[in-house]
Amino acid sequence: MKNLLDHVAAIQQRAKKESREPLPGAPLPRNVVQLPLWPEPVRAVPNGFLRSALFGAIAKGKRRYIDGEQLAALDGVEIRYTGQRLDQGDLDVWESVLHAVRLQELGSQCRLTSYALLKLMGLTDTGKNRVTLNKRITRLVASALTVKQGRYSYIGSLIAGAAKDEETQEWVIELDAKLRPLFAADQFTQIEWAVRHELNGHQLAQWLHGFYATHAKPFPMKVETLHRLCGSGAELRRYRQTLGDALAAVEAASTAHGEGFSFEIRGDLVHVEKRASGPQRRHLAKLASKPRKPRG
Secondary structure, three states: OHHHHHHHHHHHHHHHHHHHOOOOOOOOOOOOOOOOOOOOOEEEEEHHHHOEOOEEOOOOOOOOEEEEEEOOEOOOEEEEEEEEOEEHHHHHHHHHHHHHHOOOOOOOOEEEEHHHHHHHOOOOOOHHHHHHHHHHHHHHHHOEEEEEEOOEEEEEOOOOEEEEEOOOOEEEEEOOHHHHHHHOOOOEEEEEHHHHHHOOOOHHHHHHHHHHHOOOOOOOEEHHHHHHHOOOOOOHHHHHHHHHHHHHHHHHHHHHOOOOEEEEEEOOEEEEEEOOOHHHHHHHHHHHHOOOOOOO
């Protein structure tokens, strides 16, 4: 009887745990390449993309074309890029495509309408938004990059190919299955979509939210370093003036959605405190449990 009760209790505990973070569907067979099944309220992005100027905080207007240029990135990440500069709106599109593709085999054809894709982005299905969506998908297909993140490298485009039925507005989008190593357990971050969407249209605030989301316990950063990493074309003096407002916007949006975030700019250093996510808390606990080497 005791064994039966213990078994029932274990099932109930597992069900309670799974209910806190419901997944969208069951994993595919083991021999099928698939992205991790992250929950509906978040979007997942490789850490290197969020810790670099790949999807920058750039101003509106004509975009600079880059030919094999190495982009600014934190240590441990190396990205060379060819194509038109990408911004946070392009990242929204790529995140939404990833969000849809995660439910099926990576590398297979993902079919969804402009309406469905725009809805994932929190946008209405208007003619203007369809035109912008088409431009952004074209940019992502035309991109060419070499990414070195951890032990893995990826050479290819952000979207392998796309086609659209102009009458039904159905898209057929393919991602390269070789992107999968960039989504290894410790190589990507889950972004709270509600916070990011509330910052829509604020390029620097969205970049900062993504950047700091990749850090379980942020360390002080120089204003000049953040300026370089976000790919801003603004003069450093002007950037300093807008940085505080952008961080304040992240703090307000985070607070509104129960995601802890606070900051203080002391001289030339930006200090940020945030509540680590579940995986990040486990990472910090793991680091804390490791024995420290004695100082010589």
